[in-house]
Amino acid sequence: MIMGFSTPTYPSTTLVDEFFKAAIAWDWTVTQAYYHATIEAYKGYTDTIKAVIVADTLDQYNDDHLWDQGYTVPDEYPDDNVVWYAEWTCSS
Amino acid sequence: MRKKVKIGILIFLILIGSAIIGNSEQRTKMMINTLGGNPEVKLKVELPQKPEKIPYYKVVDLDKKIYASKELMRPVNSLPSTFEAKEIAKRYMEQNGGLPDGLILKNIETVKLKGIDTTTGEIVAEKLVSINIIYGREVNGFPVIGPKADAIAVSVSKNVNYFSKLWRKIEYAGEVKLIPSKIAFEKLKKGEIMNIPMENARSLEIFDIKPGYYVGSEDQKVYIPVWIFYCMDEHGNKLSIAVNATGEFL
Numbered sequence: 341m342i343m344g345f346s347t348p349t350y351p352s353t354t355l356v357d358e359f360f361k362a363a364i365a366w367d368w369t370v371t372q373a374y375y376h377a378t379i380e381a382y383k384g385y386t387d388t389i390k391a392v393i394v395a396d397t398l399d400q401y402n403d404d405h406l407w408d409q410g411y412t413v414p415d416e417y418p419d420d421n422v423v424w425y426a427e428w429t430c431s432s
Numbered sequence: 433m434r435k436k437v438k439i440g441i442l443i444f445l446i447l448i449g450s451a452i453i454g455n456s457e458q459r460t461k462m463m464i465n466t467l468g469g470n471p472e473v474k475l476k477v478e479l480p481q482k483p484e485k486i487p488y489y490k491v492v493d494l495d496k497k498i499y500a501s502k503e504l505m506r507p508v509n510s511l512p513s514t515f516e517a518k519e520i521a522k523r524y525m526e527q528n529g530g531l532p533d534g535l536i537l538k539n540i541e542t543v544k545l546k547g548i549d550t551t552t553g554e555i556v557a558e559k560l561v562s563i564n565i566i567y568g569r570e571v572n573g574f575p576v577i578g579p580k581a582d583a584i585a586v587s588v589s590k591n592v593n594y595f596s597k598l599w600r601k602i603e604y605a606g607e608v609k610l611i612p613s614k615i616a617f618e619k620l621k622k623g624e625i626m627n628i629p630m631e632n633a634r635s636l637e638i639f640d641i642k643p644g645y646y647v648g649s650e651d652q653k654v655y656i657p658v659w660i661f662y663c664m665d666e667h668g669n670k671l672s673i674a675v676n677a678t679g680e681f682l
Binding site: 349369376 | 507549556561598
């Protein structure tokens with residue numbers, strides 16, 4: 341999975357802290373943890389900041405966890421050339 | 433196994449990126465490259481002469497809440513309208529501490545999950561996910577901005593499936609003079625700013641300038657008065673750059 345931004349953003353240690361807190365301490369999926377981290381890091385900013393996540397399969401988007409933090413989805417085989425892309429505004 | 437390696441690489445990149453960004457020398461270079469002395473910072477509005485002073489507030493309490501359901505960010509078959517979503521969010525807030533003063537709707541959008549064929553770039557599937565709403569805060573019409581500014585984020589599908597609130601109780605602590613916006617503009621050009629964007633724009637156009645407040649951390653004891661320069665880069669991205677405007681306390 342690839343996590344990033346489609347707009348300029350700001351450096352933030354909150355982003356990393358909240359991602360690992362949600363993914364490891366709370367056992368959230370990677371998608372949920374990243375969504376939460378981006379909201380916590382940027383909801384106070386008034387710029388337009390958009391976060392993006394890309395997964396190879398729908399199952400990975402929905403259910404993948406960090407290793408040892410829940411179910412991990414197998415790699416796609418054979419490759420179907422389709423990726424799953426979600427984008428959201430995380431700033432105010 | 434490949435997945436573990438991929439996630440490992442991602443974590444490594446995040447940590448390295450944070451370390452680089454956290455380095456103060458690097459930050460200074462970023463400011464200089466981006467804003468300080470950059471001849472392409474263009475003013476498209478008059479520098480405001482007023483107000484000369486604004487109220488000053490100290491923080492007396494912090495309300496922080498996070499809620500998430502298992503349905504967060506999962507695709508759904510249907511979504512409420514944006515009007516219904518706002519009502520659902522409002523009801524949730526009323527049932528969880530009430531609607532705070534100064535709540536301003538800042539953004540509402542429908543989040544979708546798109547299946548994209550990487551060989552053609554074509555969207556081959558689209559699924560609804562949620563309606564996301566973000567509220568900010570204004571105090572006497574002055575916006576509160578910054579990484580830890582008061583804000584509420586709500587994600588709604590059938591019900592609220594995510595709620596994140598950071599909101600302060602504040603107390604009036606007198607008046608403070610603002611430095612003139614002209615001086616604040618000079619500071620901006622030198623890179624003396626409160627928030628440093630990860631932005632490598634070649635030009636920034638300032639289309640609005642307003643006083644407001646800046647909150648950089650959860651343990652900040654006061655709202656810092658700032659001049660906010662609302663800018664747009666050459667790609668159409670909007671940035672709000674804050675310059676400390678604290679002058680004499682009255």
